[in-house]
Amino acid sequence: MNACPPSPPRHVLWGRLFLNPFAVSSRNRGFPEEVLARVIMVHLAHLLMKNYHGGHVAIRLALGGCANRPFFRIVAAHNKRARDGKYLEQVGCYDPLPNSHNEKLVGLNIERIKHWIGCGAHVTKPVEKLLGLSGFFPLHPMTITNAERLRKRRALKAETASEEETPERHFLQHFNRENSNQIPLFFQ
Amino acid sequence: MAGFGAPRWRFLWRCAASPLALRRPGRALLWSRGYGQDAGSEANKKKSDVTKPCFMDELVQSLLSKMTGLDLQKVFRPIKQELKPPTYKLMTEKQLAEATRKAIEEAKELLKMPPVLSEREPIDDVLAEDRILEGTETIKYVFTDTTYSTPHRERFIVVREPSGVLRKASWEERDRMIQVYFPREGRKLVPPPIFKDENLKTVFREDRHEEVLNLCIAQFEPDSADYIRVHHQTYEDIDKHAKYDLLRSTRHFGGMVWYLVNRKKTDGLLIDMIQRNLIDDATCLINLYHMLHPDCQSAKEVKEEDAYGVDLIKVFMKTESKKVGYIELALQAYQEALASSAAL
Numbered sequence: 001m002n003a004c005p006p007s008p009p010r011h012v013l014w015g016r017l018f019l020n021p022f023a024v025s026s027r028n029r030g031f032p033e034e035v036l037a038r039v040i041m042v043h044l045a046h047l048l049m050k051n052y053h054g055g056h057v058a059i060r061l062a063l064g065g066c067a068n069r070p071f072f073r074i075v076a077a078h079n080k081r082a083r084d085g086k087y088l089e090q091v092g093c094y095d096p097l098p099n100s101h102n103e104k105l106v107g108l109n110i111e112r113i114k115h116w117i118g119c120g121a122h123v124t125k126p127v128e129k130l131l132g133l134s135g136f137f138p139l140h141p142m143t144i145t146n147a148e149r150l151r152k153r154r155a156l157k158a159e160t161a162s163e164e165e166t167p168e169r170h171f172l173q174h175f176n177r178e179n180s181n182q183i184p185l186f187f188q
Numbered sequence: 189m190a191g192f193g194a195p196r197w198r199f200l201w202r203c204a205a206s207p208l209a210l211r212r213p214g215r216a217l218l219w220s221r222g223y224g225q226d227a228g229s230e231a232n233k234k235k236s237d238v239t240k241p242c243f244m245d246e247l248v249q250s251l252l253s254k255m256t257g258l259d260l261q262k263v264f265r266p267i268k269q270e271l272k273p274p275t276y277k278l279m280t281e282k283q284l285a286e287a288t289r290k291a292i293e294e295a296k297e298l299l300k301m302p303p304v305l306s307e308r309e310p311i312d313d314v315l316a317e318d319r320i321l322e323g324t325e326t327i328k329y330v331f332t333d334t335t336y337s338t339p340h341r342e343r344f345i346v347v348r349e350p351s352g353v354l355r356k357a358s359w360e361e362r363d364r365m366i367q368v369y370f371p372r373e374g375r376k377l378v379p380p381p382i383f384k385d386e387n388l389k390t391v392f393r394e395d396r397h398e399e400v401l402n403l404c405i406a407q408f409e410p411d412s413a414d415y416i417r418v419h420h421q422t423y424e425d426i427d428k429h430a431k432y433d434l435l436r437s438t439r440h441f442g443g444m445v446w447y448l449v450n451r452k453k454t455d456g457l458l459i460d461m462i463q464r465n466l467i468d469d470a471t472c473l474i475n476l477y478h479m480l481h482p483d484c485q486s487a488k489e490v491k492e493e494d495a496y497g498v499d500l501i502k503v504f505m506k507t508e509s510k511k512v513g514y515i516e517l518a519l520q521a522y523q524e525a526l527a528s529s530a531a532l
């Protein structure tokens with residue numbers, strides 16, 4: 001194997017790509033041309049092909065809007081991209097604040113959602129829950145679980161509230177108007 | 189046409205070339221999404237039944253468009269738009285004839301009548317009932333399918349209520365959502381207050397019926413309750429005050445005539461036509477009446493006698509009309525005028 005010139009750092013390579021990719025620097029001068037060509041191409045290639053390894057497309061919510069005014073776009077984007085960064089396609093929108101008719105508006109481009117799911121996109125939990133509420137997907141199990149938990153909590157609260165009241169009522173039932181003067185003072 | 193004494197070739201192009209978008213708000217996508225299909229299917233059903241002619245039948249439309257007339261001056265009158273200095277063109281007679289022909293074609297396009305449909309049935313269709321979700325939310329969710337290629341009438345718009353019921357959205361909700369995601373020019377999310385009854389009365393007093401009807405077409409769907417209510421109120425007001433000429437040579441005239449003939453209130457219109465010496469229009473009106481009410485007395489008499497022109501009007505007047513006296517007077521005046529002009 002012939003000796004290869006050492007690779008300069010990445011930011012230097014980017015600069016050289018835009019200025020003159022074919023300039024032969026002092027470091028490269030000693031080496032034969034074929035070797036140089038191969039090495040330069042290899043160094044630049046991995047910069048130009050910026051595909052994610054093992055990534056997938058996700059249909060998720062991208063947050064937008066202003067302070068105290070959120071607004072979500074339902075977006076098909078690569079998994080590794082920033083939440084609000086470059087996406088492949090906007091596929092819907094969701095306004096979490098209710099409007100004057102007490103409605104939360106959700107727009108869904110069903111045709112394109114079907115297309116991306118057909119291409120193997122993953123759907124994040126909030127979007128799955130929304131699609132479940134819309135009827136396009138079946139109801140998400142966590143929606144049902146949370147509903148049941150809330151119900152149980154409320155039932156429990158109602159029970160404890162009623163239990164707190166009932167002992168007092170039971171005690172005072174024995175005293176009616178005629179013998180109310182017999183109720184101990186600290187209970188009146 | 190050149191009644192002002194202005195040179196003929198200058199007149200025509202003075203007020204033409206207004207972009208259609210400015211003239212008629214919301215015209216661009218107006219009937220491209222499905223009304224033709226609805227009306228066409230209605231017409232097909234009616235033709236097979238042979239019971240009652242539909243608004244969109246060719247014969248009916250030809251009669252109505254004859255009555256509407258084609259006053260180029262009125263159709264292309266200056267409307268409120270960006271101020272531009274008028275353009276003048278020098279033309280030969282042949283070029284002027286060509287330009288007139290083109291203007292007539294454009295006017296026919298502008299005079300295409302908006303559809304007359306019966307009021308839409310309310311939607312109450314429940315898709316799913318998930319009572320487990322009751323109490324988790326206080327706010328309903330409205331899901332709209334924003335696929336670009338589906339027609340608006342077939343779009344899925346569903347509402348998930350706080351009670352957990354998943355139902356189809358009502359017509360008003362549908363209209364609102366479609367306006368949010370696919371806004372149409374000239375249409376507002378909240379209907380402007382001009383369509384309230386009190387405000388309509390004010391507008392009618394100012395003789396602005398055509399403007400109201402144009403706004404109504406831009407704002408509402410043809411089969412919505414509000415559209416039908418506004419149109420009927422306008423027609424009633426015009427009939428009450430005999431202001432038929434306001435709508436003549438506009439695209440609303442056909443709808444008005446259809447409304448009046450269906451309710452047998454044609455007397456005022458007939459008198460107006462005779463007074464303006466439009467006997468052909470009067471015969472068209474009576475023919476339309478006979479088409480829609482083939483069982484009435486005058487229709488039978490006309491079939492037996494086969495009357496034309498003024499005789500037809502006389503037969504109709506004696507049998508069907510309620511204001512016999514007025515029509516007789518108008519006819520007499522017309523015939524006297526005819527006689528005197530013939531004598532001259």
